[in-house]
Amino acid sequence: MNSLIIDDDPLTREFITEFMRRTEFLRLAGTCESAIEAVNLIEENDNIDLLFLDIEMPEMTGLEMLRVLKSPIPTILITSQRDYALESYEYGVVDFLVKPVDYVRFMKAVRKVQELYFRAEKLKENVEYVFVKVNSNLIKIFLRDIYYIEALADYVLIHTKEHQHIYLSTMKALIQRLPSYFVRIHRSFIVNCRNIDYIEDTAVVINRKVLTISNTYKIDFYNQLNIL
Numbered sequence: 001m002n003s004l005i006i007d008d009d010p011l012t013r014e015f016i017t018e019f020m021r022r023t024e025f026l027r028l029a030g031t032c033e034s035a036i037e038a039v040n041l042i043e044e045n046d047n048i049d050l051l052f053l054d055i056e057m058p059e060m061t062g063l064e065m066l067r068v069l070k071s072p073i074p075t076i077l078i079t080s081q082r083d084y085a086l087e088s089y090e091y092g093v094v095d096f097l098v099k100p101v102d103y104v105r106f107m108k109a110v111r112k113v114q115e116l117y118f119r120a121e122k123l124k125e126n127v128e129y130v131f132v133k134v135n136s137n138l139i140k141i142f143l144r145d146i147y148y149i150e151a152l153a154d155y156v157l158i159h160t161k162e163h164q165h166i167y168l169s170t171m172k173a174l175i176q177r178l179p180s181y182f183v184r185i186h187r188s189f190i191v192n193c194r195n196i197d198y199i200e201d202t203a204v205v206i207n208r209k210v211l212t213i214s215n216t217y218k219i220d221f222y223n224q225l226n227i228l
Contacts, residue, residue: 012054
């Protein structure tokens with residue numbers, strides 16, 4: 001899971017970074033000294049799966065940051081004040097760590113995230129179709145018919161065998177609800193691996209459409225393929 005640490009305290013950032021190095025299923029995506037810096041980073045790179053977020057920071061608090069995010073991201077809050085615990089759960093956070101954080105308590109929190117993550121992954125693998133709101137109608141789309149999905153600002157364009165559907169969603173929010181054979185290959189593209197015709201070095205070809213594979217997503221994409 002790509003994880004981002006947001007805390008204005010350098011010592012806390014150092015401790016959490018070290019804890020992550022000891023934890024196989026976590027990967028450090030970056031560290032930020034402020035919530036404003038983190039929001040900008042997330043908007044540029046929406047491949048973030050987990051936040052370790054301090055509450056008390058200047059200019060923008062951790063809770064204020066959660067309010068402004070376009071799409072919710074699983075979050076473990078970190079603070080020196082226990083008084084925030086009750087309020088924090090109103091934002092759907094997974095767990096709440098009190099400074100100074102020790103490794104045992106850290107692992108208990110990330111295990112909660114891991115359990116929720118894999119439970120959601122298991123459930124969505126059995127999905128055969130989705131309903132997408134187009135204008136005032138709910139359109140049924142079979143996943144097998146989707147070639148690829150393209151980002152259009154705050155919307156996505158779903159390309160199927162017969163139609164194109166514009167849907168209000170972010171790419172990150174959408175891929176979290178799709179089975180694992182839907183894979184991000186670019187900031188602008190999610191592909192249905194079951195409908196790929198062939199793969200060039202830096203591109204995927206689906207139904208004669210050439211889609212670029214970006215370096216950001218290349219490794220994860222190839223790891224999803226059944227390569228003999």
